[in-house]
Amino acid sequence: xxxxxxxxxxxxxxxxxxxxxxxxxxxxxxxxxxxxxxxxxxxxxxxxxxxxxxxxxxxxxxxxxxxxxxxxxxxxxxxxxxxxxxxxxxxxxxxxxxxxxxxxxxxxxxxxxxxxxxxxxxxxxxxxxxxxxxxxxxxxxxxxxxxxxxxxxxxxxxxxxxxxxxxxxxxxxxxxxxxxxxxxxxxxxxxxxxxxxxxxxxxxxxxxxxxxxxxxxxxxxxxxxxxxxxxxxxxxxxxxxxxxxxxxxxxxxxxxxxxxxxxxxxxxxxxxxxxxxxxxxxxxxxxxxxxxxxxxxxxxxxxxxxxxxxxxxxxxxxxxxxxxxxxxxxxxxxxxxxxxxxxxxxxxxxxxxxxxxxxxxxxxxxxxxxxxxxxxxxxxxxxxxxxxxxxxxxxxxxxxxxxxxxxxxxxxxxxxxxxxxxxxxxxxxxxxxxxxxxxxxxxxxxxxxxxxxxxxxxxxxxxxxxxxxxxxxxxxxxxxxxxxxxxxxxxxxxxxxxxxxxxxxxxxxxxxxxxxxxxxxxx
Numbered sequence: 001x002x003x004x005x006x007x008x009x010x011x012x013x014x015x016x017x018x019x020x021x022x023x024x025x026x027x028x029x030x031x032x033x034x035x036x037x038x039x040x041x042x043x044x045x046x047x048x049x050x051x052x053x054x055x056x057x058x059x060x061x062x063x064x065x066x067x068x069x070x071x072x073x074x075x076x077x078x079x080x081x082x083x084x085x086x087x088x089x090x091x092x093x094x095x096x097x098x099x100x101x102x103x104x105x106x107x108x109x110x111x112x113x114x115x116x117x118x119x120x121x122x123x124x125x126x127x128x129x130x131x132x133x134x135x136x137x138x139x140x141x142x143x144x145x146x147x148x149x150x151x152x153x154x155x156x157x158x159x160x161x162x163x164x165x166x167x168x169x170x171x172x173x174x175x176x177x178x179x180x181x182x183x184x185x186x187x188x189x190x191x192x193x194x195x196x197x198x199x200x201x202x203x204x205x206x207x208x209x210x211x212x213x214x215x216x217x218x219x220x221x222x223x224x225x226x227x228x229x230x231x232x233x234x235x236x237x238x239x240x241x242x243x244x245x246x247x248x249x250x251x252x253x254x255x256x257x258x259x260x261x262x263x264x265x266x267x268x269x270x271x272x273x274x275x276x277x278x279x280x281x282x283x284x285x286x287x288x289x290x291x292x293x294x295x296x297x298x299x300x301x302x303x304x305x306x307x308x309x310x311x312x313x314x315x316x317x318x319x320x321x322x323x324x325x326x327x328x329x330x331x332x333x334x335x336x337x338x339x340x341x342x343x344x345x346x347x348x349x350x351x352x353x354x355x356x357x358x359x360x361x362x363x364x365x366x367x368x369x370x371x372x373x374x375x376x377x378x379x380x381x382x383x384x385x386x387x388x389x390x391x392x393x394x395x396x397x398x399x400x401x402x403x404x405x406x407x408x409x410x411x412x413x414x415x416x417x418x419x420x421x422x423x424x425x426x427x428x429x430x431x432x433x434x435x436x437x438x439x440x441x442x443x444x445x446x447x448x449x450x451x452x453x454x455x456x457x458x459x460x461x462x463x464x465x466x467x468x469x470x471x472x473x474x475x476x477x478x479x480x481x482x483x484x485x486x487x488x489x490x491x492x493x494x495x496x497x498x499x500x501x502x503x504x505x506x507x508x509x510x511x512x513x514x515x516x517x518x519x520x521x522x523x
Contacts, residue, residue: 013079015040015205016061016173021073023060031056032229033073038205040172043196045208045220045237047252049447050418052226054209058175061207062100063090078172096126099166101195103178105158109150115161116146122168131168140164140194154317156187163191167198174199175207180215181445184315184474189518192219211447213256214477214520217241225249255448260455260481263463267484268306271436271468272327272345272354275301276336279322279492293334296322298492300336304436304468311479311500312472313515314489320472323489324440327470328356340436352381355429357422359441364425365413371424372409375399378432398427401464402457419450423457430461437469443478455482476519480504488512 014037023031031053038044046054059065061075063082075082077098082090094100102108110118116133123131133146140160150158159179166174176195180188196219199206210216216223216237223240225233225248233246244250277300280293297319304310314320325331327338329346338345340353355378358364365374375395379386386394396406402423413421422442429437439458443451455478461467473479479486479500486503488496488511496509507513 014038015078016207017074017076018057018061019074019076021057021060021075022071023056023065024070025066025068030229031060034226034229034231036224036231036234038173038207040203040205041200042222043199043206043208043216043220045210045216045223046226047210047213047216047223048226049211049252049449051228053229054211054226055177056229057226058100058177058207058209061173061175062094062098063087064100092126095122095171096128096169097171098173099169099171099175101159101162101166101174101176101179103181105155105162106150108162109158111150114147114149115144115153115164119146119161119165119168122165126169128169136164136168137161139198140167141190156183156191156316159183159187159191160194163194163198167202170202171204172202173205173207175209177209178211179208180210184313184318185476185515185520186518187316188215188474188520195219212520213241213252213448217520225252252448255452258448258452259477260452260459262309262459262482262484265307265463265466267308267468270303270341271306271308272304272338272340273342274303274323274327274336274338277301277323277326277333277338278335279319279326279331280334295492297326300489300492300494302487302494302497304470306435306468307462307466308468309462309482309484310468310470311483311486312470312489313474313476313479313486314511315515316474318489319492320489321440324356324438324470324472327438328354348381348383352378352432353435354438355432355434355436356438356440357425357429357442359444365421367413369412370409371395371399371411371413374413375409375424375428375431378428381432394431395427398430401430401461402427403453419446419454422446422450422454426454426457426461430465433465435468437467438472439469440472441474442471444473444475451478458482476504476515488515 016038019035021031021034034057046057048054060071065071071083119133119136120130137144140163142157142160180191183191195206208216208220220237223235223237224231227248233249244253277297279297280295282293300323312320322331326333329351340350343350372395375398376391379391395409399406399408404423416424443454446454459482471479471483483500486498486500487494488509490511496512503512507516
């Protein structure tokens with residue numbers, strides 16, 4: 001049988017069947033006797049914390065494990081055992097009969113090729129007829145010319161391009177690995193609906209990998225819960241959410257429902273003021289016309305008061321991150337001004353009083369240095385370099401405040417889990433005792449249990465240090481629990497500014513109502 005043709009399976013057999021699948025690398029067991037089935041037209045969610053084996057199961061299914069991996073058990077796709085196949089045979093299946101959508105679309109796309117070229121490449125590799133690019137882009141909800149490059153698209157648009165590549169040849173199995181983690185709620189809802197519709201239309205099976213049960217509550221037919229490389233529970237979605245049997249599943253559901261209690265406090269005088277802030281990007285040159293600036297932020301004005309916890313929400317591409325960079329003095333303004341206590345934002349004194357926590361804690365640290373040096377980086381903003389004793393004291397206090405040990409200062413960043421790395425990112429922001437912290441999607445990539453701990457930590461620090469923060473997030477449930485006031489952005493403008501509880505109870509603007517309607521209903 002040629003592997004370029006879809007293997008034939010009996011009607012009653014599952015499309016994908018894993019039996020006692022185990023994976024080890026250099027003698028270390030990572031997957032242990034994993035068994036699961038997915039039928040054609042079925043959506044199955046794999047959930048669990050980082051390191052539970054979700055992505056490893058997907059990579060094993062796709063034949064993308066490193067060559068040094070030892071794998072045992074059986075992995076049958078449409079009746080054919082895939083493990084004995086040589087790499088050329090597995091490669092012939094990938095893209096045509098089984099495809100994978102990765103979490104970060106920007107790294108999955110070639111920045112030097114147009115989106116049309118990259119979609120067409122999938123068909124060319126498998127010697128299939130060229131796709132109707134316009135029809136395919138329309139199918140995934142993209143009203144864009146195929147000549148666009150990835151950097152010209154928002155995160156949600158790039159994810160749709162990756163989905164278009166994945167479904168171009170109508171594969172029978174689609175694996176989606178955290179495909180909506182970094183997306184706003186409306187885009188997330190659209191992407192999930194799109195994946196479910198494509199699965200139903202094509203009769204494909206969908207393996208959906210996620211750490212957030214709320215995301216798949218209305219989407220998956222069944223949920224497979226993994227922990228430390230084991231499958232600990234499998235059940236229909238409604239059954240598992242209503243009556244989880246395993247203690248680990250119960251802890252995940254409890255963390256999903258957890259709401260951080262923000263200590264109430266009176267805010268002080270105005271700390272930061274943004275007035276008529278306008279930011280533009282140069283447009284690409286077009287034939288017969290010069291470049292016209294593209295507005296990213298338009299006439300935005302707001303204040304942050306001392307001790308205030310302000311949220312900023314909006315759809316992908318609305319200008320949230322651009323505005324955040326401007327507040328940090330990293331993005332020039334076309335018009336308007338941003339001041340801190342009346343002084344310009346781009347001074348050493350101002351930067352000392354504002355710090356930032358990014359979404360990816362690992363990417364924001366130099367892996368060659370120890371934690372001591374990494375946390376000491378902001379100290380260069382001080383007018384006078386502190387003594388070694390003072391540096392050690394500041395680092396020890398920051399580590400203690402985020403629930404780590406002063407002894408952790410001697411470790412490298414790779415020695416910490418994802419949640420611990422985010423705590424280190426917060427510690428680095430705290431080390432020079434700022435008054436305002438900008439948190440840009442600081443918990444979106446964290447598991448639900450780790451996320452709950454980090455949010456509780458922020459609430460404690462808010463009370464202990466009197467911090468003000470700007471909390472940028474696409475997760476409205478998080479914003480609701482850790483902010484006093486919320487700004488809603490749309491197309492570069494602030495369309496609503498209200499106290500948090502009032503905004504969630506009585507949203508005034510259509511954009512706000514759309515965001516709230518698209519948010520997962522929770523578990």
